[in-house]
Amino acid sequence: xxxxxIGRWIYLSVNALVLLFMLAPIAIIFVFALNPTPYIEFPPxxxxxxxxxxxxxxxxxxxxxxxSLEVAAMTTVAATLLGASAALGIARGxxxxxxxxxxxxxxPLMLPAIxxxxxxxxxxxxxxxxxxxxxxxxxxxxVTVPYVVRTTLAVLHNFDMKLEEAARNxxxxxxxxxxxxxxxxxxxxxxxxGIFAFIVSFDQFPVSLFLVSPGQETLPIxxxxxxxxxxxxxxxxxxxxxxxxxxxxxxxxxxxxxLRSYVKL
Amino acid sequence: MxxxxxxxxxxxxxxxxxALSVGAVAAPHVSRAQEAATLRITGWGGKWGQIMSADLxxxxxxxxxxxxxxxxxxxxxxxxxxxxxxxxxxxxxxxxSNEQWAAVEMGLxxxxxxxxxxxxxxxxxxxxxxxxxxxxxxFTSAIGLGMRTDKGYPPVxxxxxxxxxxxxxxxxxxxxxxxxxxxxFLVMCGALYGKGYTxxxxxxxxxxxxxxxxxxxxxxxxxxxxxxxxxxxxVIHDSGIYRYYDDKPPTTFVTPSEGVLALEQVLxxxxxxxxxxxxxxxxxxxxxxxxxxxxxxxxxxxxTNKNVKLDEPYSSMLMTTPEKVSKLIQVDWKxxxxxxxxxxxxxxxxxxx
Numbered sequence: 250x251x252x253x254x255i256g257r258w259i260y261l262s263v264n265a266l267v268l269l270f271m272l273a274p275i276a277i278i279f280v281f282a283l284n285p286t287p288y289i290e291f292p293p294x295x296x297x298x299x300x301x302x303x304x305x306x307x308x309x310x311x312x313x314x315x316x317s318l319e320v321a322a323m324t325t326v327a328a329t330l331l332g333a334s335a336a337l338g339i340a341r342g343x344x345x346x347x348x349x350x351x352x353x354x355x356x357p358l359m360l361p362a363i364x365x366x367x368x369x370x371x372x373x374x375x376x377x378x379x380x381x382x383x384x385x386x387x388x389x390x391x392v393t394v395p396y397v398v399r400t401t402l403a404v405l406h407n408f409d410m411k412l413e414e415a416a417r418n419x420x421x422x423x424x425x426x427x428x429x430x431x432x433x434x435x436x437x438x439x440x441x442x443g444i445f446a447f448i449v450s451f452d453q454f455p456v457s458l459f460l461v462s463p464g465q466e467t468l469p470i471x472x473x474x475x476x477x478x479x480x481x482x483x484x485x486x487x488x489x490x491x492x493x494x495x496x497x498x499x500x501x502x503x504x505x506x507x508l509r510s511y512v513k514l
Numbered sequence: 515m516x517x518x519x520x521x522x523x524x525x526x527x528x529x530x531x532x533a534l535s536v537g538a539v540a541a542p543h544v545s546r547a548q549e550a551a552t553l554r555i556t557g558w559g560g561k562w563g564q565i566m567s568a569d570l571x572x573x574x575x576x577x578x579x580x581x582x583x584x585x586x587x588x589x590x591x592x593x594x595x596x597x598x599x600x601x602x603x604x605x606x607x608x609x610x611s612n613e614q615w616a617a618v619e620m621g622l623x624x625x626x627x628x629x630x631x632x633x634x635x636x637x638x639x640x641x642x643x644x645x646x647x648x649x650x651x652x653f654t655s656a657i658g659l660g661m662r663t664d665k666g667y668p669p670v671x672x673x674x675x676x677x678x679x680x681x682x683x684x685x686x687x688x689x690x691x692x693x694x695x696x697x698x699f700l701v702m703c704g705a706l707y708g709k710g711y712t713x714x715x716x717x718x719x720x721x722x723x724x725x726x727x728x729x730x731x732x733x734x735x736x737x738x739x740x741x742x743x744x745x746x747x748x749v750i751h752d753s754g755i756y757r758y759y760d761d762k763p764p765t766t767f768v769t770p771s772e773g774v775l776a777l778e779q780v781l782x783x784x785x786x787x788x789x790x791x792x793x794x795x796x797x798x799x800x801x802x803x804x805x806x807x808x809x810x811x812x813x814x815x816x817x818t819n820k821n822v823k824l825d826e827p828y829s830s831m832l833m834t835t836p837e838k839v840s841k842l843i844q845v846d847w848k849x850x851x852x853x854x855x856x857x858x859x860x861x862x863x864x865x866x867x
Contacts, residue, residue, distance in 0.1 A: 286742065287738065287741070288738035288739075288742040289742070290742055367592065367596065370593065370596055371596045374597045374598065374603065375598075377601070458587070458589075459592070461587055463554075463583045463585040463586070463587070464584070466586075470587050473588075474559040474588065475559060476734070477560075477588065477732055477734060478558060478559045478561070478563070478734055479559075479560045480732065480735055480738050
């Protein structure tokens with residue numbers, strides 16, 4: 250009994266330490282954002298919202314935030330459609346070399362993203378198309394599609410094909426079978442992949458570094474440049490807003506599509 | 515009949531597809547040909563960027579009936595390197611001097627600017643177009659020592675005071691491989707403790723003796739370290755201290771007796787630029803007294819046009835006279851860049867150990 254209690258205590262302690270390790274940097278960002286001094290100071294000398302005022306009053310930050318949200322939304326839709334379709338094709342299509350195809354689909358995750366960005370930049374320059382918004386979305390899709398493929402394949406791995414066969418035997422068309430049987434069953438993987446795609450795109454720095462066009466910079470790029478010239482609490486405020494937005498997306502999805510029933514933590 | 519229609523449709527489809535493809539590829543060229551002249555430049559963010567985009571760039575666009583596209587998202591050099599030499603992504607490259615030397619070595623920028631095309635070049639201090647500069651330096655900061663004035667430290671007059679044992683743990687420096695202020699300081703170490711600016715062994719020995727020292731990678735981070743009292747004395751450029759002049763924090767900039775290192779803001783032209791005339795006009799504009807005064811008094815950079823008359827306190831604090839300018843020490847970046855890998859590897863070992 251004593252050993253169970255000690256084991257439980259160790260288990261809880263390790264979990265608490267892991268949580269502390271993961272959340273401590275976020276706590277420091279909140280302190281930096283709320284501290285009135287333009288540098289990180291411990292203990293904080295007070296609480297002020299002036300950096301949030303500066304962040305929301307800055308047209309540069311606001312347009313960067315809007316662009317980041319726009320790109321993340323487009324990337325999420327495109328990556329989810331592409332990734333889920335690719336996963337279905339790999340899992341169902343009896344495609345020769347499906348393992349090799351899966352490895353290729355996941356390969357952008359293994360490449361340093363900065364090289365992906367540089368390679369795309371050079372491609373756009375050679376095609377003489379400049380640095381268009383769609384080019385940035387393509388770059389983000391390259392690094393987010395693998396997440397959707399992976400999560401959808403994980404769900405398809407345990408998928409009972411007999412359910413689809415039953416639907417077809419009962420007279421359902423392939424389309425109806427897909428929308429009423431297949432899609433609801435693979436939804437958890439697709440949604441989880443979509444969430445990953447949104448968050449990875451919204452926070453994407455290395456790919457965007459080369460692909461943003463002058464005057465149209467995403468929030469992480471704007472933050473990086475701001476950091477180089479004007480390091481102050483506005484960076485903290487922007488980071489807090491980013492964290493809250495990412496959390497909002499997850500909570501919003503939970504409320505609208507009932508994430509908790511799909512994604513078991 | 516039906517077969518004929520199918521064949522025609524296929525041909526029409528293929529022709530239309532080909533036309534669309536050609537159109538898609540050609541569209542940027544066609545639309546660009548119809549645009550007003552566009553000048554593509556690089557520039558800083560922060561206060562500099564605000565003044566440029568709100569005031570100085572619109573005035574230039576109006577005067578020259580052109581459009582200026584400013585890229586403020588670093589890194590500039592890899593982007594320029596990735597674009598074709600005959601159609602560079604920038605027409606004017608604005609960086610610090612060390613990057614300009616790297617760019618000229620790769621043939622990405624022209625080594626000099628033609629004084630006939632840029633009349634204001636005749637009015638700049640000699641250091642702005644010296645053999646240590648690619649293109650032209652439009653502004654400079656002075657790299658010296660920054661100090662807290664509330665720590666009871668004795669007056670500092672020499673770079674060598676930085677090595678005083680009382681500052682152990684209170685010194686601030688830069689991650690030398692990624693920061694040009696740190697690189698310039700390393701060269702100064704060679705001159706202080708060795709045979710000259712190229713005495714690297716002496717510089718490494720001097721750096722060893724500075725440990726423990728707090729290092730930052732971003733230039734702007736040092737002023738925050740000084741303001742927050744995380745460091746008591748540091749290598750810093752004068753603008754990093756002077757920009758807080760109105761807030762009156764307990765910090766000061768020291769010009770060491772051996773001289774200050776130049777941190778030049780440099781403009782150069784790319785050889786493949788299609789708007790050379792406009793690019794030269796932009797350089798001339800940036801060197802004009804009114805633009806120089808506006809920027810100098812906003813960001814605390816010393817103008818290189820010797821005819822610029824600054825108001826007080828800028829005039830007395832910045833490098834505005836030949837006597838003050840004679841204190842500037844320019845780093846030989848061509849020499850430094852040729853040894854950068856070796857230097858990086860050595861200083862990494864020093865500060866890791």
